[in-house]
Amino acid sequence: MHRIAIVDPNEASRESLRTMLLGVDFVWLEAECARYEYFFDVVQQSTPDLAIVALDGDKPKALAMIGQLGAEYPKLSIITISSDSTVLLQSLQLGAKHFLTDPPSLEAMVTTLRKALHEVPGTAERPGLPNAQKANGQIISVLGSRGGIGCTSIAVNLAAALASWPENNVALIDLDLAMGDADIAVELPGNDNISMGDLARNIERLDMNYLRRALVKHPDTGLSILRHPLELHEISGIHEGHIERILNLVKMSYTHLIADLSKGLLPTDLMSLRMSSTILLVCQLELSSLRNVVRLIHSLSMEGDLGDRIRVVVNRTGSEHMEDGITVKKAEEVIGKPIFWQIPNDSKAMIGSRVAGMPLIKHSPKSRAHQSVLGLAQALTGRTPVAEAAKKRGWFGS
Structure with a gap:
């Protein structure tokens, strides 16, 4: 999908x-802009594939801006719109590639867009494009086999670990719409930020600028977080179409998206699962949790290839009161799938991190829990060979 920025001082048009x-x-x-003098900054910040400029708001200013864009961004495809044929010709001389007569029809717009975008080089070929926009973001959904199993802690700490690598730009999306608490596990500045509920209400006007305002950046880790709705009554207004649109937009500017799902397997959760490249199914070595793993794998396997994307993660291994005498080998026999990763029970580090509102990478970087989550991040991204990580840490399942 190609990114477009527009500028038109006339609100109606x-x-x-x-x-x-x-x-x-x-x-x-x-992105959209109402002032010609600000549009150059908009293009610089959002790096669109194509710009559309309505010229008739102030023709001299519009033409001067096109000349500046043409000089600074010679590969940027520019479409101009005007009812004045002379001005359209001048815009082509200054750097515009295509034009439309005002008011344009939908058919003419689609035809011109296809022509213009056919000329756009691949993102990898465009110098100066941030790394976060060179790759289509990887979506990793974290799903629990029951409540209280530590999904949010894993999601938050996995996202923070990924965000610690300078080449990454990571977003955490709290899709536990009713009871999500990712914004507590990672204490965020301010309490008046835009939530998922606000995005859903304004979905038809959603663009990258609005989304960036909603994604609150944690100052210590660089991790960006989209909060769940602040009011419970907002949940009924959020459906899977909203989630699809939001995640597609986030993918365009972030290398990794971690989605912390609800425990109800709602339609909004299913949309995230369908869009994910990897599904982390979190469980513990106890009977009720493993039974639900079997049920979830069976159910998701009926949804195309979702079953193949599941990676089972056992949390809190080594906690005697949590285990029913079930070994990892026995668990694998029960669920019919290998355990992908094991995270050791490290309640002191986890609870301390939670109370402090800081991820492990900042609160307890030497803890066993953090080292294991870091290994999980490496295994998921191929940053280090999985076998090497397993041999070094001994937490990787067979």
Whole structure:
């Protein structure tokens, strides 16, 4: 999907243009601007694949801005819109690649967009594009076999571990819409931030600028977090279509998305699972948890290839009161799938981290729990060979 930025000082025509673009399934309206003098900064920050400039708001300013864009971004494809043929010709001379007569029809817009985007080089070929936008973001969903099993702790600490590597740009999405507490596990600045509920209410106007305001950055780790709805009544207004649109947009600017799911396997959770490259199914070595693992694997295997994406993670291994005398080997026999990773019971580090509102990488970086989560991050991304990590730490399942 290609990213588009638009500028039009006229609110009515800008709204019409926005509505038209939202109906085109191969583009994403990443940013919009109402002032020509600010649009250069918008392009610089959002690095769109294509810019659309409505010229008639102030023709001299618009033409001057196109000249600046053409000089600084010669590979940026620019489409201009005007009712004045002379101004359209001038825009082509200054660097625009295509034009449309105002008001453009949907058919003419789609045809011109296809022509313009056909000329856009691949993102890997465009110099200056941030690493976060070179790759299509990897979505990792964290699903628990029951409540209280430590999914949020794993999701938060896995996301923080991934965010610690400078080449990564990581977002944590709290999809436990009713009872999510990722924003407590990682204490965030301020309490007036945009939540998932706000995004759902304004989904038709959602662009990258609005999303960036919603994704609150944790200052100590660089991890960005999208909070669950602040009010319970907002949950009914959020459906799977909202989640699909939000995750698709986040993927365009982040290398990794960690989704902390609810325990109800709601339609919103299923959408995240369908969009995920990896599903971490978290359990413990006790009967009720393993029974639910079997049920979940069976259910998700009926959803196309979702079963193949599941990686079973055993949490709190070595905790005697948590285990029913079940070994890892026995657990693998029961679920019919190998254990991908084991995280040791390290209640002191985990509880201390939780109370402090800090991820393990900042609170207890030498703890066994953090070292295991770090190994999990490496195994999921191929940063170090899995066999090497397993041999070094001894936490990897067969």
